[in-house]
Amino acid sequence: MTEQPAPGWYPDPIDSGLQRWWDGGNWTDHVHPAGTARLTAGADDSVRAAVPTQAAPGLPGRRPRKKLRTLAIVAGAVAIVLALSGGALFVMIRTVLGSQIELSTDAEAVPGREFAMTDPIENVASNTAFSFPADYDFASRQKEDGDFAWAFELFLDPTLTVPTGVWVSQSKTSGGLEIRPSDSTFALMAEGGGSVDLMSQGTNSNDWGLHPEYYLVRHIDEHGEKLKKPVVTKISTRAPGIEAPGVRATVDRKTGSIELSWTPVEGATEYIVVGSSALQSGEDSSPGRHYEALAKTSGTSWSSKDDTDSIFEERQNAHLAIFDGLSADEILKTGRTEPLGTLTQSGYQWGVIASNGRDRSRIATADLGGMLEALPYETAKTAMGGQYLIVDRSSLNELPKRFSFTSLDGRTRETRAFIPEGGIARNPDDPDQLEFTIVGVGTKLEWKTSWLDPDPGFDAEAFRTAYNAKAAAAAPPTGGEAVLVRSIEQAKSDAKPVSNAPKTEYPVYGSNDYVKYIAGHMILGDTFIDVTRYADAPGAQTVTDAVQEARAQNPYVIDVVGFDDMSERVDDRTLLRVDYGMQADERKRIQASIKRGVDQTLSSVVTAGMSDRDKAVALNDWLAAHTVYDGAARDALEAGKGLEGFEYAWRADGVFEKGRVVCGGYAVTYNALMNAAGVPTVYVAGDVLSAGPHAWNKVKIDGAWYAVDTTWNDSASGANRYLLIPDSGFTGTATRVEDSSWVRDDLLPSFAAK
Known part of the structure; x- marks a missing residue:
């Protein structure tokens, strides 16, 4: 022996x-x-x-x-300072010379940070594994907890915000753990065309070296117990056979595109522009990152100006989005706060890899310095009001004067809108349609709409000039820079369906609880309203019918510009999405002004002992004495100029603040005053056969309904001629018919004034 x-x-x-x-x-x-x-x-x-x-x-x-388990101390090692997220820690450089390393349990707290750090590990070879003792069955804990994040996480940056995959294995129960990266060695081409190798020949998905450094976060001790503070180890990888380029990123502000340039690398025959993100499925981290090759080039620059996608959405920087799940605009469109599937993405990076055909350099990431977040991604169609068809000349003036887009961070931003030269033209697929193209300044994005039956004498160039002038005046006050209007968090808050009884300080009117429920939430400005319990009730009126009545009969619902009854159910609920035309602060200001005007008017006009008939007459007379008909607002509407600048003329604040309104303003104000005085009153919409669309009221006195037209009563020739009359009292040029938009259809006969 x-x-x-x-x-x-x-x-x-x-x-x-x-x-x-x-x-x-x-x-x-x-x-x-x-x-x-x-x-x-x-x-x-x-x-x-x-x-x-x-x-x-x-x-x-x-x-x-x-596979060696320990580290060798470099002879004559010197002390260096490692800066990590604001904290500094003096450490010793250590060089890895083996293929298995035992993680140190010695760590020092980092001032101002909620973690401790070990000495860094330098020059790690690609096939190195890290080991950590474990005196328990890791697999059983792994099955219980799902992914590895409870034990170990791996990041690509010192701020621990760019995750990558980590793989942990245990060869036998109560044996040591082996920790490696879980990454990809190839990337799919963004525009098709197969895949591209990202790492040198002979490497695999559990090898180090695709990135120059990693940060391993350990959350457990050797017994599998959670640490009070996680322990971070910086790992620097050994350089492969070809150097990485130095990459610089800039932004073309005119187009909102990204420009990458890099230094040439000796021996390199090709460069791969790569984008990557961590993949997550539900609560579990997917093992690895998703890589996409944006381009292969022999040059030393790349631009995203041609990275567009217009098949389903108008989109630029199509492969550069840095938000998870749905954008703010998509959330407000669908009512969902999470994607339809379970896959989300996070921790985006962009970079360049040099290649000599055999070897690949490590990814050299671009220092984007926060410049990406506000760059355009796609047209925010929900914020723009959707792509709709213009039904008449007046609708042209309702075209949006600001351009809304989803930026790369998923938020909704606004920039100046304009119609370019040639932006109004006949639709090549349908010459009977006139197509309008609106572009956002600082983007390559467009928003289109069509006029189905345009006027023969329409002057497209004159309209384009006038539109661009109005859009310039309405531009964000930032010298042309886009402004943030809604974050994903705000959209999620707005999209959270409300199902509680609305609590508002203003009166709410309606023929049933369904209408009052909707009206109350509209007064509050709620975007998504859960109407399931009403819509699903046997014999319930339609959502559209309920919304129309809520809008017509409530003077404090002032800025609803559209709604969607969400015909597709969301999570087994029926949702109503409401679009508003003003900011919440302005809505609240106007509502308060209306309430103040109503209270002040009643205190000066209505006295104790007045009958309902007396109140009807007195408030009609007050309205006539303090209001004039706004002919300019009417003329603008009839001339096809829309409501722009005259919105007040259809609201009660037009009476209390300006003293001038059109028929809709008279009727809604009388409705507010009479109901506040305790006399049941409704707003009525219809058509005067000799004049067109019109609005008036009906009041209930001593159990009977009577018609009142405060607009026509405010005239020298017909003063109070249409006060407390039956429907049959509208004769001659006053003959009219009612439409069905102001009250639920089945109740129309019950409001007849006989």
């Missing part, structure tokens, strides 16, 4: 660059660099050959490791 060598330091049987301690019967885990004068006297190759390479009988696991 061969005599065992004496205990001492000997050349490592696996790595000639290390010395390992032989205890007389087994190799130990203690190593240090070769050449530090620690070899046992007289040790040479014959001695090393005599040292056994297998574990001694009865001592499993005490054999020379094929």
